[in-house]
Amino acid sequence: MIELIDATKRFGGKTAVDKVSFALPPGRVTALIGPNGAGKTTTLRLILGLDKPSGGRVLVDGRPYYRLRTPLTAVGALLDGSAAHPGRRACDHLRWLAAGNGIPARRVDEVLEITGLSAVARERVRGFSLGMKQRLGIAAALLGDPPALLLDEPLNGLDPAGIRWARTLIRDRAAGGGTVLVSSHLMTEMSQIAEHGLVIARGRILADAPLAELQSGHASLEDAFFGLTEGHAEFQAGR
């Protein structure tokens, strides 16, 4: 279980995440949706201990992330698909992560297989396409076979076959009892992948409800989203 209780993150005078409270139960895909600058990435970074909360609490299985002994076996995360060093071979990147987390080396071959990267495992990341980097990021997230997955825009750069594969993977993880949080701008995709939605804007949670409930009375999740976030966008294009 992942839980945020009045979690707040300020950067100087800017409040990126403002008293956010929610719980992510196992067995469910939750979509974190919000406009640019809403606080989605900061929320994920707070859960992963990459940002320290200015207030409130962020707990993974009842304790802060930094207290987890082998974090990759508790929470797998995709925050930036290109986080691997460009000069490294894909397999070495994963081996290095595995070694630091007490994960057996054979798991590296498994996640390469799951993400379809076995054939390019010995190639250097600098030659990878955006979609391949994304698959490598997902491979890293799966390395510890964690019960919880946090995925920031996991479909970025994936081709149609990749999107279908990722969609199935995400759903299967939750169906198998996993906790999955997916942050995305892709409403149509989210309505196919997730059961539950957290709508965030200007650092505040505007809705925490089943997607079917959020969508009711609207033609689509996108319409519901615009209805909820109207006037809350950080950035507005000129007309």
Ligand SMILES: Nc1ncnc2c1ncn2[C@@H]1O[C@H](COP(=O)(O)OP(=O)(O)OP(=O)(O)O)[C@@H](O)[C@H]1O
């Ligand atoms: N390290 C930082 N220093 C200063 N401000 C930051 C920092 N990180 C985030 N912010 C600000 O906090 C707010 C929330 O940013 P965040 O990246 O969490 O939004 P987001 O919802 O992920 O946006 P996007 O959809 O554009 O990726 C933004 O106004 C951003 O400029």
